[in-house]
Amino acid sequence: KTASEVDETHQRLFEYSQVLEGMNRNAGKHAAGVVIAPGNLTDYVPLYKPAGEDAIMSQYDMKSLEEVGMIKMDFLGLRTLTVINDALELIKLARGAAVDIETIPLDDPEVFKLFGEGNTIGLFQFESTGMRDYLKKLKPTVFEDLIAMNALYRPGPMDNINDFIARKHGEQEIKLLHPIMETILHETYGIIVYQEQVMQLGSEIAGLTLAEADIMRRAMGKKDKALMDKMKVKFIAGAKKNGIEEKLAQDIWDLIEKFAKYGFN
Numbered sequence: 417k418t419a420s421e422v423d424e425t426h427q428r429l430f431e432y433s434q435v436l437e438g439m440n441r442n443a444g445k446h447a448a449g450v451v452i453a454p455g456n457l458t459d460y461v462p463l464y465k466p467a468g469e470d471a472i473m474s475q476y477d478m479k480s481l482e483e484v485g486m487i488k489m490d491f492l493g494l495r496t497l498t499v500i501n502d503a504l505e506l507i508k509l510a511r512g513a514a515v516d517i518e519t520i521p522l523d524d525p526e527v528f529k530l531f532g533e534g535n536t537i538g539l540f541q542f543e544s545t546g547m548r549d550y551l552k553k554l555k556p557t558v559f560e561d562l563i564a565m566n567a568l569y570r571p572g573p574m575d576n577i578n579d580f581i582a583r584k585h586g587e588q589e590i591k592l593l594h595p596i597m598e599t600i601l602h603e604t605y606g607i608i609v610y611q612e613q614v615m616q617l618g619s620e621i622a623g624l625t626l627a628e629a630d631i632m633r634r635a636m637g638k639k640d641k642a643l644m645d646k647m648k649v650k651f652i653a654g655a656k657k658n659g660i661e662e663k664l665a666q667d668i669w670d671l672i673e674k675f676a677k678y679g680f681n
Contacts, residue, residue: 445473452487460486496540522559531556541566554581560603567609572678576607583607593668594660596620608675611637621668622654636676644673 443466451474453460461484462475474481481488500517508514530536532555534548542551542562547569556562561584568577582588583605590606592598600616601608608614611633618629628650635643648669655665 443473443475445469445471446478446488446490448490448492449478450489450491451481452489460484494540499538528556528558531562541569544569550577550581554584558603564604564609573609575678576609580605580607580609593664593671594621597668608671608679611679614672614675614679617668617672618651621658621660621665622651623658624650624654636673636679639676644676648673 443464445466451457451461457463457474461481463472464475465472474486476484476486478488504515504517531542531551534552536542536548536551541547542565547565550565550569554561554565556565564580565577568574568580579588583590592601592606597606597617600613600620604610604613608617614633614636615626615629618624618632619626624632628647631643632647632651634640635647651669651672652662652665655668656662660668
Protein backbone atom coordinates (compact mmCIF):
# COMPACT_ATOMS: atom_id res chain seq x y z
CA LYS A 417 0.00 0.00 0.00
CA THR A 418 1.04 3.60 -0.54
CA ALA A 419 1.99 5.92 2.32
CA SER A 420 -1.24 7.88 1.90
CA GLU A 421 -3.28 4.76 2.49
CA VAL A 422 -1.55 3.56 5.66
CA ASP A 423 -0.61 6.81 7.39
CA GLU A 424 -3.14 9.51 8.29
CA THR A 425 -0.55 12.32 8.16
CA HIS A 426 0.54 11.36 4.67
CA GLN A 427 -3.07 11.00 3.59
CA ARG A 428 -3.87 14.57 4.71
CA LEU A 429 -0.71 15.84 3.01
CA PHE A 430 -1.78 14.12 -0.19
CA GLU A 431 -5.26 15.68 -0.01
CA TYR A 432 -3.86 19.19 0.56
CA SER A 433 -1.44 18.72 -2.33
CA GLN A 434 -4.28 17.86 -4.67
CA VAL A 435 -6.05 21.10 -3.72
CA LEU A 436 -2.91 23.20 -4.21
CA GLU A 437 -1.82 21.56 -7.46
CA GLY A 438 -2.12 23.91 -10.44
CA MET A 439 -2.60 27.06 -8.35
CA ASN A 440 -0.44 30.13 -8.91
CA ARG A 441 2.46 30.22 -6.47
CA ASN A 442 3.40 33.86 -6.98
CA ALA A 443 3.14 36.70 -9.48
CA GLY A 444 6.11 38.25 -11.24
CA LYS A 445 6.48 41.69 -12.74
CA HIS A 446 8.18 42.27 -16.09
CA ALA A 447 11.27 44.43 -15.71
CA ALA A 448 10.26 46.92 -18.40
CA GLY A 449 6.96 45.79 -19.94
CA VAL A 450 4.13 48.28 -20.45
CA VAL A 451 0.70 47.24 -21.72
CA ILE A 452 -0.97 49.55 -24.25
CA ALA A 453 -4.70 49.42 -24.97
CA PRO A 454 -7.00 51.55 -27.18
CA GLY A 455 -8.98 52.60 -24.09
CA ASN A 456 -9.15 52.03 -20.35
CA LEU A 457 -7.23 48.87 -19.49
CA THR A 458 -10.03 47.81 -17.15
CA ASP A 459 -12.23 47.35 -20.23
CA TYR A 460 -9.83 44.78 -21.70
CA VAL A 461 -7.82 42.92 -19.06
CA PRO A 462 -8.06 42.09 -15.35
CA LEU A 463 -5.72 44.20 -13.22
CA TYR A 464 -4.35 44.03 -9.70
CA LYS A 465 -2.05 45.95 -7.39
CA PRO A 466 0.54 43.86 -5.54
CA ALA A 467 0.93 44.53 -1.84
CA GLY A 468 3.66 47.05 -1.12
CA GLU A 469 3.94 48.28 -4.72
CA ASP A 470 2.64 51.35 -6.51
CA ALA A 471 2.52 49.72 -9.93
CA ILE A 472 -0.76 48.39 -11.32
CA MET A 473 -0.25 45.11 -13.14
CA SER A 474 -2.13 42.96 -15.62
CA GLN A 475 -3.22 39.54 -14.41
CA TYR A 476 -2.61 38.20 -17.93
CA ASP A 477 0.84 37.08 -19.00
CA MET A 478 2.51 38.31 -22.20
CA LYS A 479 1.09 35.56 -24.41
CA SER A 480 -2.47 36.05 -23.15
CA LEU A 481 -2.21 39.82 -23.63
CA GLU A 482 -1.25 39.28 -27.26
CA GLU A 483 -4.17 36.91 -27.77
CA VAL A 484 -6.68 39.55 -26.59
CA GLY A 485 -5.16 42.19 -28.87
CA MET A 486 -3.07 44.19 -26.41
CA ILE A 487 0.36 45.61 -27.24
CA LYS A 488 3.24 44.97 -24.84
CA MET A 489 6.19 47.32 -25.22
CA ASP A 490 9.49 47.21 -23.35
CA PHE A 491 10.73 50.57 -22.07
CA LEU A 492 14.18 50.16 -20.60
CA GLY A 493 15.86 52.77 -18.45
CA LEU A 494 19.15 54.05 -19.86
CA ARG A 495 21.68 56.06 -17.87
CA THR A 496 23.27 57.27 -21.12
CA LEU A 497 20.22 59.47 -21.69
CA THR A 498 21.00 61.24 -18.43
CA VAL A 499 24.60 61.71 -19.56
CA ILE A 500 23.41 63.24 -22.84
CA ASN A 501 21.00 65.53 -21.01
CA ASP A 502 23.74 66.64 -18.60
CA ALA A 503 26.09 67.31 -21.54
CA LEU A 504 23.46 69.48 -23.24
CA GLU A 505 22.93 71.43 -20.02
CA LEU A 506 26.69 71.97 -19.61
CA ILE A 507 27.02 73.17 -23.22
CA LYS A 508 24.20 75.62 -22.65
CA LEU A 509 25.82 76.82 -19.42
CA ALA A 510 29.33 77.14 -20.88
CA ARG A 511 28.53 78.39 -24.38
CA GLY A 512 25.19 80.06 -23.85
CA ALA A 513 23.74 78.09 -26.75
CA ALA A 514 21.11 75.37 -26.78
CA VAL A 515 21.86 72.29 -28.86
CA ASP A 516 18.88 70.51 -30.40
CA ILE A 517 19.92 66.87 -30.73
CA GLU A 518 16.93 66.25 -33.03
CA THR A 519 18.53 68.41 -35.73
CA ILE A 520 22.13 67.17 -35.54
CA PRO A 521 23.16 66.08 -39.09
CA LEU A 522 23.67 62.35 -39.61
CA ASP A 523 26.21 62.77 -42.43
CA ASP A 524 29.01 64.72 -40.74
CA PRO A 525 32.33 63.34 -42.12
CA GLU A 526 34.21 64.46 -39.00
CA VAL A 527 31.94 62.30 -36.85
CA PHE A 528 32.45 59.29 -39.11
CA LYS A 529 36.20 59.91 -38.85
CA LEU A 530 35.96 59.58 -35.07
CA PHE A 531 34.07 56.30 -35.45
CA GLY A 532 36.59 55.04 -37.99
CA GLU A 533 39.41 55.77 -35.56
CA GLY A 534 37.62 53.86 -32.81
CA ASN A 535 37.39 57.04 -30.77
CA THR A 536 34.06 56.06 -29.24
CA ILE A 537 34.70 55.79 -25.50
CA GLY A 538 31.50 56.89 -23.77
CA LEU A 539 29.23 56.15 -26.74
CA PHE A 540 26.54 53.69 -25.79
CA GLN A 541 27.05 50.28 -27.47
CA PHE A 542 30.08 51.53 -29.42
CA GLU A 543 32.68 51.76 -26.66
CA SER A 544 33.73 48.13 -26.11
CA THR A 545 37.21 47.09 -27.24
CA GLY A 546 35.81 44.59 -29.74
CA MET A 547 33.41 47.07 -31.29
CA ARG A 548 36.11 49.73 -31.58
CA ASP A 549 38.41 47.27 -33.35
CA TYR A 550 35.68 46.48 -35.88
CA LEU A 551 34.92 50.18 -36.39
CA LYS A 552 38.57 50.79 -37.30
CA LYS A 553 38.30 48.10 -39.96
CA LEU A 554 34.87 49.22 -41.18
CA LYS A 555 35.62 52.94 -41.57
CA PRO A 556 31.90 53.84 -41.63
CA THR A 557 30.86 56.51 -44.08
CA VAL A 558 27.07 56.50 -43.74
CA PHE A 559 24.72 56.33 -40.77
CA GLU A 560 23.37 52.98 -41.99
CA ASP A 561 26.82 51.44 -41.43
CA LEU A 562 26.59 52.28 -37.74
CA ILE A 563 23.06 50.94 -37.42
CA ALA A 564 24.10 47.65 -39.02
CA MET A 565 27.22 47.33 -36.84
CA ASN A 566 25.10 47.86 -33.75
CA ALA A 567 22.77 45.07 -34.88
CA LEU A 568 25.59 42.71 -35.89
CA TYR A 569 27.70 43.11 -32.76
CA ARG A 570 26.02 40.42 -30.66
CA PRO A 571 26.24 36.63 -30.35
CA GLY A 572 25.28 34.90 -33.59
CA PRO A 573 25.23 37.83 -36.03
CA MET A 574 28.88 38.61 -35.18
CA ASP A 575 29.91 35.85 -37.59
CA ASN A 576 28.82 38.15 -40.43
CA ILE A 577 30.83 41.22 -39.41
CA ASN A 578 33.97 40.40 -41.37
CA ASP A 579 31.90 39.68 -44.50
CA PHE A 580 30.00 42.96 -43.94
CA ILE A 581 33.27 44.91 -43.73
CA ALA A 582 34.83 43.14 -46.74
CA ARG A 583 31.74 43.77 -48.87
CA LYS A 584 31.63 47.45 -47.94
CA HIS A 585 35.21 47.89 -49.16
CA GLY A 586 34.67 45.84 -52.33
CA GLU A 587 36.94 43.04 -51.13
CA GLN A 588 34.16 40.46 -51.33
CA GLU A 589 31.59 40.08 -54.09
CA ILE A 590 27.98 40.75 -53.17
CA LYS A 591 25.97 37.88 -54.63
CA LEU A 592 22.20 38.25 -54.60
CA LEU A 593 19.93 35.36 -55.54
CA HIS A 594 17.31 37.60 -57.17
CA PRO A 595 17.22 41.26 -58.36
CA ILE A 596 14.34 42.02 -55.96
CA MET A 597 16.74 41.46 -53.08
CA GLU A 598 18.91 44.40 -54.20
CA THR A 599 16.57 47.09 -52.85
CA ILE A 600 15.99 45.17 -49.61
CA LEU A 601 19.60 44.27 -48.81
CA HIS A 602 21.46 47.14 -50.48
CA GLU A 603 22.34 49.09 -47.34
CA THR A 604 23.61 45.93 -45.58
CA TYR A 605 25.71 44.79 -48.56
CA GLY A 606 23.62 41.71 -49.34
CA ILE A 607 23.55 40.38 -45.76
CA ILE A 608 20.28 39.91 -43.87
CA VAL A 609 20.77 41.94 -40.71
CA TYR A 610 17.28 43.00 -39.61
CA GLN A 611 14.05 41.14 -38.93
CA GLU A 612 12.28 43.76 -41.03
CA GLN A 613 14.32 42.60 -44.02
CA VAL A 614 12.94 39.09 -43.51
CA MET A 615 9.43 40.54 -43.63
CA GLN A 616 10.25 42.51 -46.78
CA LEU A 617 11.61 39.40 -48.48
CA GLY A 618 8.44 37.53 -47.60
CA SER A 619 6.33 40.34 -48.99
CA GLU A 620 8.33 41.15 -52.15
CA ILE A 621 9.48 37.64 -53.11
CA ALA A 622 6.50 35.55 -52.06
CA GLY A 623 3.67 38.10 -52.09
CA LEU A 624 2.90 37.57 -48.40
CA THR A 625 0.79 40.19 -46.70
CA LEU A 626 2.61 42.12 -44.00
CA ALA A 627 0.56 40.23 -41.42
CA GLU A 628 1.69 36.90 -42.91
CA ALA A 629 5.27 38.13 -43.12
CA ASP A 630 5.10 39.06 -39.44
CA ILE A 631 3.81 35.57 -38.60
CA MET A 632 6.82 34.18 -40.47
CA ARG A 633 9.12 36.47 -38.50
CA ARG A 634 7.60 35.46 -35.17
CA ALA A 635 7.77 31.77 -36.07
CA MET A 636 11.51 32.19 -36.61
CA GLY A 637 11.92 34.14 -33.39
CA LYS A 638 10.16 31.48 -31.35
CA LYS A 639 11.91 28.63 -33.19
CA ASP A 640 8.44 27.21 -33.94
CA LYS A 641 9.33 24.44 -36.40
CA ALA A 642 5.73 23.46 -37.19
CA LEU A 643 4.79 27.04 -38.06
CA MET A 644 8.07 27.53 -39.93
CA ASP A 645 7.32 24.49 -42.09
CA LYS A 646 3.85 25.87 -42.79
CA MET A 647 5.21 29.29 -43.75
CA LYS A 648 7.86 27.66 -45.94
CA VAL A 649 5.15 26.03 -48.06
CA LYS A 650 3.31 29.37 -48.33
CA PHE A 651 6.55 31.21 -49.15
CA ILE A 652 7.61 28.88 -51.97
CA ALA A 653 4.09 28.73 -53.41
CA GLY A 654 3.89 32.53 -53.39
CA ALA A 655 7.31 32.89 -54.98
CA LYS A 656 6.30 30.52 -57.79
CA LYS A 657 3.20 32.66 -58.40
CA ASN A 658 5.56 35.60 -58.82
CA GLY A 659 7.44 33.74 -61.55
CA ILE A 660 10.34 32.53 -59.42
CA GLU A 661 11.46 28.94 -59.99
CA GLU A 662 10.94 26.55 -57.09
CA LYS A 663 14.66 25.80 -56.73
CA LEU A 664 15.49 29.51 -56.47
CA ALA A 665 12.61 30.04 -54.03
CA GLN A 666 14.00 27.21 -51.91
CA ASP A 667 17.47 28.81 -51.96
CA ILE A 668 16.04 32.17 -50.83
CA TRP A 669 14.10 30.44 -48.06
CA ASP A 670 17.29 28.68 -46.94
CA LEU A 671 18.98 32.08 -46.70
CA ILE A 672 16.14 33.40 -44.56
CA GLU A 673 16.21 30.27 -42.41
CA LYS A 674 19.94 30.71 -41.90
CA PHE A 675 19.28 34.20 -40.58
CA ALA A 676 16.65 32.77 -38.23
CA LYS A 677 19.33 30.70 -36.50
CA TYR A 678 21.35 33.75 -35.47
CA GLY A 679 19.11 36.78 -35.88
CA PHE A 680 16.82 36.21 -32.91
CA ASN A 681 19.30 35.64 -30.06
